[in-house]
Amino acid sequence: MLTSPSELSDSFVSRDPDDDSLRLECGVFGIYGMEDASAVTALGLHALQHRGQEACGIASCDGRRFYTERSHGLVSDVFTDADLIKRLQGHASIGHTRYSTAGGSHLRNVQPMFADLDSGGIAIAHNGNLTNFMFLRTKLVAEGAIFQSTSDSEVILHLIARSRSIKIIDRFIDTLRDIEGGYALVAITRKGMIGARDPLGIRPLVIGKLGHAYVLASETCALDMIGAVFVRDVEHGEVVQIDEDGLKSFKPFERKAARPCLFEYVYFARPDSVVNGKSIYEVRKAMGRQLAIEHPADADIVVPVPDSGVPASLGFSEESGLPFELGIIRNHYVGRTFIQPTQNIRDLGVRKKHSPNRVVLEGKKVILIDDSIVRGTTSVKIVRMVRAAGAKEVHLRSASPPILWPDYYGIDMPDRAKLLAAQHSIEEMRQMLECDSLGFLSVDGLYKAMGHDGRNNDQPQYTDHYFTGDYPTRLTDKEIAAEAEASGQQLSLLANTH
Numbered sequence: 001m002l003t004s005p006s007e008l009s010d011s012f013v014s015r016d017p018d019d020d021s022l023r024l025e026c027g028v029f030g031i032y033g034m035e036d037a038s039a040v041t042a043l044g045l046h047a048l049q050h051r052g053q054e055a056c057g058i059a060s061c062d063g064r065r066f067y068t069e070r071s072h073g074l075v076s077d078v079f080t081d082a083d084l085i086k087r088l089q090g091h092a093s094i095g096h097t098r099y100s101t102a103g104g105s106h107l108r109n110v111q112p113m114f115a116d117l118d119s120g121g122i123a124i125a126h127n128g129n130l131t132n133f134m135f136l137r138t139k140l141v142a143e144g145a146i147f148q149s150t151s152d153s154e155v156i157l158h159l160i161a162r163s164r165s166i167k168i169i170d171r172f173i174d175t176l177r178d179i180e181g182g183y184a185l186v187a188i189t190r191k192g193m194i195g196a197r198d199p200l201g202i203r204p205l206v207i208g209k210l211g212h213a214y215v216l217a218s219e220t221c222a223l224d225m226i227g228a229v230f231v232r233d234v235e236h237g238e239v240v241q242i243d244e245d246g247l248k249s250f251k252p253f254e255r256k257a258a259r260p261c262l263f264e265y266v267y268f269a270r271p272d273s274v275v276n277g278k279s280i281y282e283v284r285k286a287m288g289r290q291l292a293i294e295h296p297a298d299a300d301i302v303v304p305v306p307d308s309g310v311p312a313s314l315g316f317s318e319e320s321g322l323p324f325e326l327g328i329i330r331n332h333y334v335g336r337t338f339i340q341p342t343q344n345i346r347d348l349g350v351r352k353k354h355s356p357n358r359v360v361l362e363g364k365k366v367i368l369i370d371d372s373i374v375r376g377t378t379s380v381k382i383v384r385m386v387r388a389a390g391a392k393e394v395h396l397r398s399a400s401p402p403i404l405w406p407d408y409y410g411i412d413m414p415d416r417a418k419l420l421a422a423q424h425s426i427e428e429m430r431q432m433l434e435c436d437s438l439g440f441l442s443v444d445g446l447y448k449a450m451g452h453d454g455r456n457n458d459q460p461q462y463t464d465h466y467f468t469g470d471y472p473t474r475l476t477d478k479e480i481a482a483e484a485e486a487s488g489q490q491l492s493l494l495a496n497t498h
């Protein structure tokens with residue numbers, strides 16, 4: 001008998017049991033008008049690897065036929081050989097690095113996804129998460145649609161296929177009118193490339209140029225990687241169509257103020273990227289400076305929890321005048337499939353990702369800075385480790401506010417029951433994390449670091465729902481999820497595909 005978990009729990013992804021940290025989302029890349037476009041895409045995906053390490057894929061088109069390759073694993077493991085351009089031919093190509101947020105970690109959910117339309121083929125790659133995907137999928141299946149995956153992104157293909165509009169761009173726009181949530185999309189057809197960003201600009205997408213070729217990418221670091229110049233961000237709610245006549249822009253939605261995701265700035269984006277005109281590195285340093293103003297401590301050194309705690313620690317050190325020291329060393333070669341056969345080995349495994357630098361820590365009063373505390377798993381390990389290495393005091397600081405609410409727009413966050421700050425007071429957390437003091441950047445402080453006077457509560461400049469519970473869109477699926485779960489509804493009876 002075929003059995004599978006319901007789609008609600010199909011977002012299962014095998015994790016290293018010690019790896020409870022926040023997970024990434026996805027990266028998208030596209031290039032149109034370049035010979036051997038797939039090779040450039042592979043390069044671009046290398047720069048977007050930090051956004052998703054579960055799987056990756058590339059699709060290309062030579063104007064007539066489409067070619068795709070999708071696989072589990074890292075870009076450097078999957079797209080290695082020189083034959084790539086023979087297998088994935090053409091002047092147009094898109095790529096994806098995935099960390100699943102809807103649909104499990106199965107090969108059938110890996111992107112780009114391809115569909116044959118009556119008007120020709122289309123391949124699509126999606127970063128983000130649709131908040132009404134269950135609703136749409138249920139409706140489509142009732143109408144006879146046959147889904148090949150359990151990913152939210154496939155809904156987009158079905159809607160494009162069913163649109164009655166003639167031109168592909170209109171079919172695309174019809175689809176965007178039906179979907180809710182966060183998305184940065186890139187797609188190729190036989191004639192060109194399309195890019196789109198959700199009406200609030202929750203997920204990022206930029207436009208670049210490499211010679212005459214147009215490039216679309218989640219982050220500017222992918223443009224830097226291939227030597228492309230940055231042209232501009234795709235605007236919130238904007239759809240761009242790129243073909244041999246150049247780039248056309250469409251703004252099909254009722255104009256709303258943008259609300260990009262603050263977590264891109266706190267954690268996701270690479271420090272060398274510029275997102276919506278702001279340097280990630282600079283704003284993270286500013287978060288650290290603001291944190292030093294809000295939560296100073298009588299200490300000797302400022303130590304980052306690498307990697308993403310580093311820029312904030314530099315800012316904290318600058319503002320406080322305390323020296324910045326690398327008191328914890330991060331091992332970059334730790335695989336995520338480490339198998340721990342016994343508890344003993346598991347305990348040793350605590351050090352596999354981070355190790356204390358005893359020379360720096362011994363006898364010191366340490367300010368330990370991380371960008372965020374989600375479940376607290378990283379923090380408790382590291383505080384203990386720093387103390388065991390001889391630190392006299394450990395003052396833990398988070399360069400973002402307490403995370404109280406989960407995300408539904410493409411970030412894999414645990415539900416409220418597992419979010420440390422949603423369950424405990426600051427003092428309770430301090431005790432659980434075994435630190436001498438604990439401080440979080442305030443919400444207004446975070447907005448100040450982003451260059452504002454504070455949060456504009458009437459019209460927040462960003463989406464900050466994980467800190468405030470103020471979700472910027474409808475959460476249609478969440479509303480129907482409880483009902484679906486109660487009735488034991490399953491999206492797919494196919495247990496897995498390899």
Ligand SMILES: O=P(O)(O)OC[C@H]1O[C@H](OP(=O)(O)OP(=O)(O)O)[C@H](O)[C@@H]1O
Binds near residue numbers: 023306370373374378
């Ligand atoms: O409270 P927790 O549930 O442990 O999650 C929070 C941690 O997860 C993230 O780091 P991660 O290890 O994912 O990546 P990084 O090396 O880029 O900082 C984040 O930077 C925190 O360190």
Ligand SMILES: NC(=O)CC[C@H](N)C(=O)O
Binds near residue numbers: 024098103151152153
């Ligand atoms: N995190 C993401 O952006 C993932 C994209 C899409 N929701 C998927 O699960 O494949």
Ligand SMILES: [Mg+2]
Binds near residue numbers: 371378
């Ligand atoms: Mg970290």
